Amino acid sequence: MLDPRLLRNSLHETAEVLATRGFKLDVVAYEELEEKRKSLQIETQDLQNERNTRSKSIGKAKASGEDIAPLLAEVSELGEKLDAAKDALEHVQNALNIFYQETPNLPAKEVPVGKDEADNVEVTKWGEIPKFDFDVRDHVDISERISNQAGKGLDFETAAKLSGSRFVVMNGAIARMHRALAQFMLDVHTQEHGYQEVYVPYLVNSDSLYGTGQLPKFGEDLFHTKPATEEGQGMSLIPTAEVPLTNIARDHIFADTELPLKMTAHTPCFRSEAGSYGRDTRGLIRQHQFDKVEMVQLVLPEQSMDALEELTSHAEAILQKLGLPYRKVILCTGDMGFGSCKTYDLEVWLPAQNTYREISSCSNMGDFQARRMQARYKSKDMKKPELLHTLNGSGLAVGRTLVAILENYQQADGSVKVPEALVPYMNGLTEINVT
RNA sequence: GGAGAGGUGGCAGAGUCCGGUUGAAUGCACCUGACUUGAAAUCAGGCGAAGGGUCAAACCUUCCGGGGGUUCGAAUCCCUCCCUCUCCGCCA
Structure with missing residues (x-):
């Protein structure tokens, strides 16, 4: 939510800025x-x-x-x-x-004006794009050759029987690597980046969804236990750990000395993907259920822009440690999320698609969520509590990271090298072989 | 699932039976001043939020878990929902 005073006092200026995001006030x-x-x-x-x-x-x-x-x-x-x-x-x-x-959040001044994805601006590129002297396989093909007694590494057919499309069953070494990745990410963020590890509920109430901005506008993207709009409070499956982590601050007044508060959590995320029926139907890229390690920061207002750079670098650190080539783009005004005032996306290189795909999105929400949540802080020399700023970012989407490793580390015989940083988390395994 | 207790300001905790000048006693925390070389202790004063209003004030409105009702008037009475706690049962 914007500051009502912005609309009351400088309505036309505000409307102009909102128009750059494609929002008509x-x-x-x-x-x-x-x-x-x-x-x-x-x-x-x-x-x-x-x-x-x-x-x-x-x-x-x-x-x-x-x-x-x-x-x-x-x-x-x-x-x-x-x-x-x-x-x-x-x-x-x-x-x-x-x-x-x-009404969506106002973009920061430095955010490039643009209409959609195509107008996003590349900021940096990292890593060498791997060259293969054989035909690259995509992660689905690779995983089919790495199986165990229970089935294929990635088994979409069985998942479809259990649940439907856009679900997966993982087996053997692939499942193991999926688990290893989440552990690795959590360890890096807690041990090297100063985050508190948090375990959170995967079902949340509508107040929480309102606080982070999923409701009232984006309810159809979520799975609900019963309609959240109905009286009697249905709970909903979290679309990201941003929701429970950020709402920890709801209706709370922090002492300024308690900030910044940096939290990380590994959770499954559930999205109905209502508006994307034709997209990414093959493989692990777009699922109704996926795991993610999320980072959330609660900070003083004047620190939030610096915090965004820092938080983004934390997500980048994971990609770098795993040796995955990526690029960092700043989202243009038209492509930003509802509550964000500035967003960086990290896009990892996927050889089989011969392109970069989003693997992390890091946003400064400014006071937008804090106002909805009444998340505030107070220092000794302040008469009244003021809204704090919230940030969040994926660090990283676990499923897509698995995809990136399978594809970037594949070898001619169909085996997959284990990235060095991950070897200790794979019980010393350096290579996943074809079975 | 059964039985009971309770949700009040940053926190703790009165007030609710018998509705009225109670936005709310008291304590803690916090802020200002006095005393002190400084600190502690002590003393005096201040100290909830949101909105309206004003150059600024004064002032006005709303808020005692959420919603509805009764009444000229509700923290206080009635209905309903949510949540917390205790005991019993069941259970990973």
Whole structure:
């Protein structure tokens, strides 16, 4: 959520900036509502004031034994007026709330203006793109030749029987490497990057989803145990650990000395991928369920831009340690997520696709989520608590990292080398052989 | 699943039976000042949030888990939902 004052005080400038993200703010409708809100609020408060004053005098009169019947008669129609004013105000306020809730964050000034993915700007490239003197296989082909008694390394057919499309069963050394990757990432972040390891719920309530911005606008991307909009509170499967990790700060006031707070968690993530039926149907790239190691930082406002650079470098460190070539792009205004004011994507090289694919997304959300969550901090010389800033990033998406290793480390005979950094996590195994 | 207790300011904790001047006693924490070489201790004062209003104030409104109701008036009465705790049962 944006600061309401931004819309109230500099509506047109704000609308212009939002337009660079492809968001059309209905300025006329907003102004009309805001004007109504103001007059209705003043009217309502005046009526409430009158009611309060009269009620108090009734109380006094009663206490001193006077007859209160005439006083009661005076107030009789006040209640109806008040109710009408309240209803009208509530109506307008609800309409305004929709504006506030559905308006995305403002991009930082340095974010390149653009329409979509194609306008993202490459910042850096790392690593050598591997050259193969044989026909490269994609991770699905590779994994089919690495099996165990239970089945193929990546078994999509069995998963489809169990659950449906976009699920996977992993077997043997592939499953082992998947597990090893998550352990490795957690160890690096906790031991080298200063993150606190956290275990979180995978089912969350709608307040949490609202806090990080998934609701009310993006509910169809999630799996719900029952409709979250219904009364009675259905819980939803987390689409990312960002949701539980960030909401730890909800309705909390931190001492400034407690910040920055850096947290990391390994969780499964669940996404319905409602809008992507035709895309990435083969392999592990786009699944309804995937594992991810997430990093979240809660920081002082003036530190959040530096923190974004730092957090992104933490995700890069994993790719570098694994020796995976990647590039870092800054997302343009049109491609950024709803709550972000600046986002870097890390894209790993996938030989079989002959292109870079997203493996991490690191965002500074500014105070956007904090305002929704009422996540604040206070220092000794501050009179009032202020909103803190939140950041999050994948460090990394585990499934896609597995894909990248299988494809980048494949050898002519179909075997796959284990990246050096991962060998200790694979019980000393240096190579996964064809079976 | 059964039985009971409870959700109040940064925290702890009164008030709820018998509705009125209670945004809320008290303690802790915190801030300012006095005393002190400094600190501690002591004393005096201050100290919730959101919104409106103002140059700034004054001032006004709302908020005692969420929602609804009764009433001129609700932290206090009624309904409902959520959550926490204790005991019993079941269980990884």
